[in-house]
Amino acid sequence: MSSTGNLLITNLHQIVQIVDDGDTAFLAGKDMSSIKVLESKSNDLAILSTDGLIKFIGPKSNLPTDVIELPTLATIDACGGSVIPGLVDGHSHPVFAGDRVHEFAMKLAGATYMEVQAAGGGIHFTTTKTREATKAALVADFKKIATEMIKNGTTTLEAKSGYGLEWETELKMLEAIQEVADLHTIEVSATFCGAHAVPRGSTEAKQAEVIVSHMIPELVKLKSAGKLNSLENIDVFCEKNVFELESSKKILKAGKDAGLAVNFHADELSALGGAELGAEIGARAMSHLEEISEKGIAAMAKAGTVATLLPSTAFMLRLTPPPARAMIDAGVIIALGSDFNPNAYCLSMPTIMHLACVNFRMSMPEALVAATLNSAHSLGRGNTHGAITVGRVADLIVLTAANWEHIIYRLAAQCSVINTVVKAGNVVYQHS
Numbered sequence: 001m002s003s004t005g006n007l008l009i010t011n012l013h014q015i016v017q018i019v020d021d022g023d024t025a026f027l028a029g030k031d032m033s034s035i036k037v038l039e040s041k042s043n044d045l046a047i048l049s050t051d052g053l054i055k056f057i058g059p060k061s062n063l064p065t066d067v068i069e070l071p072t073l074a075t076i077d078a079c080g081g082s083v084i085p086g087l088v089d090g091h092s093h094p095v096f097a098g099d100r101v102h103e104f105a106m107k108l109a110g111a112t113y114m115e116v117q118a119a120g121g122g123i124h125f126t127t128t129k130t131r132e133a134t135k136a137a138l139v140a141d142f143k144k145i146a147t148e149m150i151k152n153g154t155t156t157l158e159a160k161s162g163y164g165l166e167w168e169t170e171l172k173m174l175e176a177i178q179e180v181a182d183l184h185t186i187e188v189s190a191t192f193c194g195a196h197a198v199p200r201g202s203t204e205a206k207q208a209e210v211i212v213s214h215m216i217p218e219l220v221k222l223k224s225a226g227k228l229n230s231l232e233n234i235d236v237f238c239e240k241n242v243f244e245l246e247s248s249k250k251i252l253k254a255g256k257d258a259g260l261a262v263n264f265h266a267d268e269l270s271a272l273g274g275a276e277l278g279a280e281i282g283a284r285a286m287s288h289l290e291e292i293s294e295k296g297i298a299a300m301a302k303a304g305t306v307a308t309l310l311p312s313t314a315f316m317l318r319l320t321p322p323p324a325r326a327m328i329d330a331g332v333i334i335a336l337g338s339d340f341n342p343n344a345y346c347l348s349m350p351t352i353m354h355l356a357c358v359n360f361r362m363s364m365p366e367a368l369v370a371a372t373l374n375s376a377h378s379l380g381r382g383n384t385h386g387a388i389t390v391g392r393v394a395d396l397i398v399l400t401a402a403n404w405e406h407i408i409y410r411l412a413a414q415c416s417v418i419n420t421v422v423k424a425g426n427v428v429y430q431h432s
């Protein structure tokens with residue numbers, strides 16, 4: 001395995017670049033269907049990375065000889081396969097304790113998300129378990145989850161807190177996220193989501209005030225001191241009877257003023273106007289959007305805010321899917337996320353892409369763009385991640401299939417098509 005970021009991949013049939021320059025940070029509208037793919041009938045394509053960055057893409061005969069003679073250079077023979085960018089998961093809740101398998105039966109019997117929560121389940125159930133857990137236990141579980149995500153091709157992950165709802169546990173979760181970010185091969189963009197629900201015994205207004213006056217300032221101090229370097233985003237579950245528009249705006253603006261990017265839950269269960277709010281305050285991204293309005297779509301397109309859609313959640317909760325086609329046609333930047341959490345236990349971004357194609361009526365190129373370049377853009381990495389171009393980070397998935405579409409086509413069979421996962425030029429997973 002490479003441990004220097006110096007890696008040569010040869011005998012490739014296809015290289016799916018997505019874009020062929022380092023300046024394009026996202027694709028929207030019709031451009032999502034026009035991805036850049038290099039193809040060779042003789043399988044003579046190669047990719048070279050040095051120091052973790054892509055150095056060369058093209059026919060092997062054109063490789064710079066001085067670099068390929070490096071003694072630290074690792075090599076992979078793709079045997080006529082293909083390569084795509086590492087997948088970027090734009091929305092997840094991977095730090096928690098306990099499970100909610102019992103709630104799955106309730107949902108199958110017809111209980112809604114809010115009915116489960118009212119019965120003592122949902123976020124509050126997980127909050128109780130997470131408060132009881134040690135940080136060491138949370139770290140150990142997140143490491144296992146991150147390892148499984150890597151096997152499924154995810155090389156960069158947005159990871160939220162939000163199962164504490166009070167200072168000690170929210171901090172414990174963010175510290176666990178930071179520890180995994182420091183020790184694991186997966187790249188993490190951490191999100192503070194202390195406004196995930198209103199704690200029992202409190203009110204929306206009280207929780208918003210605690211977050212704004214205490215939690216955000218303390219977290220920013222820790223980040224400035226170098227103790228929470230992965231913390232990048234602020235999130236609120238903007239929803240009817242949870243955090244409505246006024247409280248959501250207050251929290252999100254406080255986070256933005258403190259230097260965090262706004263990346264929040266909007267318009268999932270009701271048409272509250274979260275999309276319009278996010279566009280107004282300059283949100284970098286919003287998630288869910290199953291109930292987005294036409295005005296919200298237009299506002300997001302105008303503001304350039306990314307819509308991070310979550311196919312597994314709509315599928316598992318039997319929600320009306322978000323209007324992905326209308327959003328694409330309007331020019332909204334579409335990304336994808338797993339929404340991995342105890343309510344939607346899906347580790348696999350290839351499965352997410354498949355569901356996006358079938359249930360959201362997205363094409364395979366659109367789904368791939370949404371799970372790579374556009375998800376990277378939703379996390380402020382659109383110029384460095386999510387595409388295979390010279391100078392970008394060498395996050396790559398080597399596929400056994402000659403044609404890249406198999407990563408989406410083979411539902412729940414990505415283990416048969418993913419041969420190798422590369423993070424920053426280092427092999428971090430190889431199928432045995």
